[in-house]
Amino acid sequence: MGKAFSTFRARKSIRSKRASFAFESVQNVQKDAEPLKYFLPNFIEDTDIMVILHFLDRYLFQSNFNAPIEEQLIDGNFKILDACCGAGTWVLDMASIYKSSNFIGIDLCPVFPTEIKPYNVEFVQGDILEGLPFEDNTFDYVHQGNMVEIYTLGQWRFITMELIRVCKPGGYIEFTEPELGSNPGPILSKFYDALIELSESRNVKIRMYDNLISNLNSIPMVQNVESELKCIPLGSRRGGNAGHEYLEVHNGFFLNVPMPETMCKFMGLSVEQYLEMFKEARKEVADGISPECEVYRIWCQKIYEEDE
Numbered sequence: 001m002g003k004a005f006s007t008f009r010a011r012k013s014i015r016s017k018r019a020s021f022a023f024e025s026v027q028n029v030q031k032d033a034e035p036l037k038y039f040l041p042n043f044i045e046d047t048d049i050m051v052i053l054h055f056l057d058r059y060l061f062q063s064n065f066n067a068p069i070e071e072q073l074i075d076g077n078f079k080i081l082d083a084c085c086g087a088g089t090w091v092l093d094m095a096s097i098y099k100s101s102n103f104i105g106i107d108l109c110p111v112f113p114t115e116i117k118p119y120n121v122e123f124v125q126g127d128i129l130e131g132l133p134f135e136d137n138t139f140d141y142v143h144q145g146n147m148v149e150i151y152t153l154g155q156w157r158f159i160t161m162e163l164i165r166v167c168k169p170g171g172y173i174e175f176t177e178p179e180l181g182s183n184p185g186p187i188l189s190k191f192y193d194a195l196i197e198l199s200e201s202r203n204v205k206i207r208m209y210d211n212l213i214s215n216l217n218s219i220p221m222v223q224n225v226e227s228e229l230k231c232i233p234l235g236s237r238r239g240g241n242a243g244h245e246y247l248e249v250h251n252g253f254f255l256n257v258p259m260p261e262t263m264c265k266f267m268g269l270s271v272e273q274y275l276e277m278f279k280e281a282r283k284e285v286a287d288g289i290s291p292e293c294e295v296y297r298i299w300c301q302k303i304y305e306e307d308e
């Protein structure tokens with residue numbers, strides 16, 4: 001297994017270190033009146049998980065992106081946006097490799113570094129659902145990752161159009177997203193079913209690969225829609241070190257606050273029963289009955305104006 005894994009260990013939850021970025025309460029999830037802006041965890045330990053996930057994805061694809069932009073990135077003066085950048089891990093990693101290009105990360109919550117950061121990086125706080133605070137045709141490359149569980153289908157359409165709007169003609173837009181694992185064991189299936197039900201109650205679709213592709217193919221302003229899908233069995237028994245680390249990320253998603261409290265209502269369980277059942281799901285995976293986790297990249301090019 002590559003160097004990336006030796007550096008990163010899944011960390012235990014340290015509730016006392018929790019930062020106070022709780023956006024929507026579980027009650028709001030249950031009320032279900034308005035689409036939630038953001039209902040997933042975004043605490044310190046989740047940020048740790050997102051950092052681990054970044055390096056796992058980089059290992060899986062052996063790169064931070066698939067769009068054909070490497071030469072321009074090296075040449076420099078390339079302007080890159082990472083939408084919903086979270087802790088800014090992708091941005092910071094890219095900026096340290098491509099030192100003469102310029103990177104901007106935007107996120108609803110200031111979980112990114114505000115003081116200590118490289119000279120070629122800027123972070124902005126903003127809500128993409130209110131429109132990106134950038135002029136049309138600003139960036140050479142626009143990236144967004146790990147947002148599948150967050151936007152409703154309608155919001156995806158709006159956000160995709162925003163990402164395309166701020167991309168220069170000839171520039172590239174790229175998404176990196178996980179797909180909910182396939183072939184889970186019988187116990188883990190119950191968690192997946194509840195997650196799908198919870199998401200559908202919010203008009204959020206968990207398996208978005210086909211939607212993203214057909215959405216992009218239906219937009220006349222883009223061309224050359226391409227994708228790559230990587231598959232890894234969860235757990236060390238079938239997936240080795242990478243499978244072990246992806247499993248830790250996967251488990252963190254189901255175990256970190258507020259997910260147990262949110263999900264148990266969809267499963268007719270108390271939080272204690274939920275946690276007990278998740279232990280059984282873990283055992284199922286440890287015994288080798290594990291799902292295949294898929295991660296995909298989809299990228300496309302904004303057409304040149306004369307092609308429009």
Ligand SMILES: C[S@@+](CC[C@H](N)C(=O)[O-])C[C@H]1O[C@@H](n2cnc3c(N)ncnc32)[C@H](O)[C@@H]1O
Nearest residue numbers: 038050084085086107108109127128129145146
């Ligand atoms: C699962 S994290 C992904 C972070 C980052 N893209 C990564 O891969 O590490 C989701 C991020 O989306 C941000 N987010 C959610 N809704 C947003 C919105 N409407 N506008 C901007 N950022 C948003 C959250 O604050 C959070 O940092």
